[in-house]
Amino acid sequence: MEEHDYDYLIVGQGIAGTSLAMHLLDLGKKILIVNDSQAPSSSKVAAGIFNPLTGKKLVKTWLADDLFPYAKGFYGYLEAIFGEKFVHPAPIYRPFRSIAEQNTYLAQTADPKIASYIKQDGDSADLSDYIHAGYGGLEVIRSGWIDLPVLLDQSKNYFLEYGMLVDEAFDINALSVSTDGIVWKDKTFGKLVLCQGFKALENDFFNWLPFTPVKGQILEIETEVPLQDYIVNQGIFMFPVADKVSRVGATYSWDPLDWEPTEEATAELKEKLTALLKIPYQIRSEVAGIRPSVRDRRPLIGVHPAYHNVAIFNGLGTKGVTLAPFFANELAQHLENGKELNPLVNIQRYFSLYFR
Template structure:
């Protein structure tokens, strides 16, 4: 590699950019991250839940057996660096809606690949003091949530202290890209990696990829009593983040694609919450974000079809906290050591859209 000021220019310090930066630093690379901490970010408002069994049909999360152990190690590593608690292990309680659903789910737990993630014995959850659960429920284990706002704040401070981050809005008109070098503000870089989430649609490098961004809204509520340390999942999720404060979400909408909470989304969440929660609550705050989702629901990772020094790490959708660490490592190994990317995430699957 030619002698550059930096090995990598990373644009974006959400969960994707942060995870990639940490992996490249571990490989001894010299990096510079550009991120405007005041700009909207889906990572900053995401719930951060990691859940090995998803959907109404209780399907194992894609690559769960690989993603979850890797994420656990990565976040434990960050906790050691920052001296902060980032990972909150919490079972997911799924109340049955009917006897039929109860029978269906319990039959599914006979599958050993599913049973591994289900609490089978011991004291099972009883949340009947505050949750409508007339038919009981299922308890998913090896789940929890990541405190993403704290993680991103601590990462930002860590990067700033080491002169690895510039806190400003990245402008593409200040960037020069050739096959020989990346130049930005007089500094040269070996490679550029765009980790911009929804904002990737605003530049020409990767705007041709089939993003299907989705707006989501979550609430913070306060109850008169402290809730048990469970994530409740039935149409919506709810989990405590403080003594009497819980997070509730999330909505899915496609118009308008902006970062503003709406009365309609709040009303939708409250309607679902009222059928789930027995006790009174007050809405304390509302936040909205735009998920960088993809048509085939797989991440968008890889190298530009014409510039082998320009890459993307994006499209993590609703499962960013589990996808980001694992695939940050995969991308870092691909860029540095030529390791093949999983074809289901490699943007080569969409090259025909670029060349058409």
């Protein structure tokens, strides 16, 4: 077997690349990550919420019973390694919009499929000091948020400390792919994994996949009083990240697909926030990002149809912090031990687009 300088070249150090890198290291693999920390990144600006029950109809997140326990263990493991807290468990409070919605939601709480994710006993949260919630609300548990900037910064420092990260833009012109291996800037690799998010559309390996990227904007606001440690979800989300500072979002737009906040998106969030929040606030900052979403709303994971040593880990969309740990392990096991990927995420489902 031919020896390479590294087992893996990973391009991108967002939540996908970071999760995959840690799983490959646990398998004893030698890796090198290439990432430009100065470039825009959807992971850096994402809210990082993990929510087991989503949508107006209170639907359990796809694979929640597998994803959530795995993510909890993985992030706890990283906190121990880095010696830094970035996991923030917090219940999600969903104010009822009407008596009819209250009755519908409360009837759903009897469903055993979702009951374990809903607070069933004790007093319900009372956020009426600052939230319009005249009909009360539902409290979702086993939820919270990941401070992604902290996680990614700590990961970056860890990878740099052990010589596993090159902080620069990935030059694809310096890349050579053959059946014998991967060569990039005079270093050889067994396999290449692209974890580039929206930037996957910029190279020929996987730009044929049906990405449907969507732009999102969030606000950081400051209130006169601290808010309770809840994620409030009613059309938008709002949750405290520091004393009197909260994060609010998010919008969905498709034109233009850039990284710049817009007045229109800010106005949309302010309108929804006015309907939700009773107390005055000031906007501290506005940020926008491009989510690497997919037509069928499932991740894009697997090996290229023509290059057996080139793989992709992408398309995590709005649920990246929940999906990344579990499917990083699935991909690592697939690449190293031949474990079959879930067909709903395997890019084989789109091979016809490549060969047409």
